[in-house]
Amino acid sequence: MAVFDLALGALVLLFATSAGALMILAIDRIDKFRYCLMLSSAAGAMFFSSLEMMEHSYQGSNLGIMLLGMFAGIVALLIIDMLLPHIHRHIKKEEITDSKKKAALIASSIALHNIPEGFAVASAFAASAPLGWVITASIALQDIPEGALVSAPLVAYGVGAQRSVFWGIFSGAVEASAAIAGYFLLSSFIQAVPLALSFCSGAMLYIVFIELLPDAIEDGMWKIAGASFIMGILAALALASVLPG
Numbered sequence: 728m729a730v731f732d733l734a735l736g737a738l739v740l741l742f743a744t745s746a747g748a749l750m751i752l753a754i755d756r757i758d759k760f761r762y763c764l765m766l767s768s769a770a771g772a773m774f775f776s777s778l779e780m781m782e783h784s785y786q787g788s789n790l791g792i793m794l795l796g797m798f799a800g801i802v803a804l805l806i807i808d809m810l811l812p813h814i815h816r817h818i819k820k821e822e823i824t825d826s827k828k829k830a831a832l833i834a835s836s837i838a839l840h841n842i843p844e845g846f847a848v849a850s851a852f853a854a855s856a857p858l859g860w861v862i863t864a865s866i867a868l869q870d871i872p873e874g875a876l877v878s879a880p881l882v883a884y885g886v887g888a889q890r891s892v893f894w895g896i897f898s899g900a901v902e903a904s905a906a907i908a909g910y911f912l913l914s915s916f917i918q919a920v921p922l923a924l925s926f927c928s929g930a931m932l933y934i935v936f937i938e939l940l941p942d943a944i945e946d947g948m949w950k951i952a953g954a955s956f957i958m959g960i961l962a963a964l965a966l967a968s969v970l971p972g
Contacts, residue, residue: 733852733910736863737903740848743867744841744902747874748895751888760951763943765872767952770939771959772865773931779861779967780847780928783854788921796925797932804843804933841898844870844934845905847927852906853913853920861967868959869939874899 784793844866852859878895913920943952 729852729856730910732856732859733849733907736848736852736859737845737906739863739867740845740870740906741896741899741903743870744874744899745896747871748878748892748899750871750875751878751892751895759946759948762872763946763948763951764955766869766939766943767955768959768962769865769869769872770935770943771956771961772868772963773939773959774935774956775960775963775967776851776862776865777928777931777935779858780851780924780931783851783858784921784925784928787854787924792921793925796922797929800843800926800929800931801933803926804930804937807843808933808937841902842905843927843930845902846909846923847931848906849909850913850920850923850927852910853917854924857967861963864966865959865963869934870899870902 781793781797784796848859848863848866851862874895878891909923913923940952940956943955
């Protein structure tokens with residue numbers, strides 16, 4: 728049953744990212760207001776999910792393991808962010824000196840950018856199915872705008888629309904594969920689950936406060952982003968309350 732839940736959760740991630748990538752065909756209809764709502768509500772859901780993972784990590788280990796894992800997760804995402812192009816920022820209109828090189832960098836970064844999120848789902852399902860579904864739902868909410876934000880800059884940099892959509896869908900496939908591979912790895916080393924949970928909790932906090940929220944409020948929509956962030960938290964809390972276990 729746990730493997731079935733995991734496989735279904737991986738498909739949800741793939742579907743959410745693919746749906747976002749396909750939105751590139753109508754990207755002109757995603758105005759600043761909708762963009763802010765999507766990112767900030769996803770940030771709220773991911774923030775709640777990060778706290779849930781933090782709690783499960785603490786319950787399964789101790790404070791030291793939880794803090795160590797969170798620190799490692801934040802540092803890992805910081806390093807990835809420094810080494811790879813920041814996907815969300817490339818949606819902005821900016822001068823580029825080498826379009827083909829820039830597009831290649833973005834495409835090659837897609838896989839690494841999504842692996843931590845897939846691993847977060849894996850560690851959550853390894854802990855419990857209810858937690859797995861809470862994390863899957865919150866990441867799926869974030870994957871919809873991210874799927875679009877993967878494909879949109881590729882189009883802007885000269886990649887064809889169909890190929891750009893392909894790379895967006897591919898990012899979802901990598902994320903789903905990381906969830907499945909990570910789950911079987913953690914199933915063999917069950918004692919590593921608390922550390923994996925706290926690692927992913929830290930990584931998700933980095934995504935929320937360094938990537939999603941700054942992008943959501945960069946046009947001055949503080950109140951809208953704040954209200955949507957709270958609604959995202961409440962939506963994730965409601966989902967967690969109806970799941971058994």
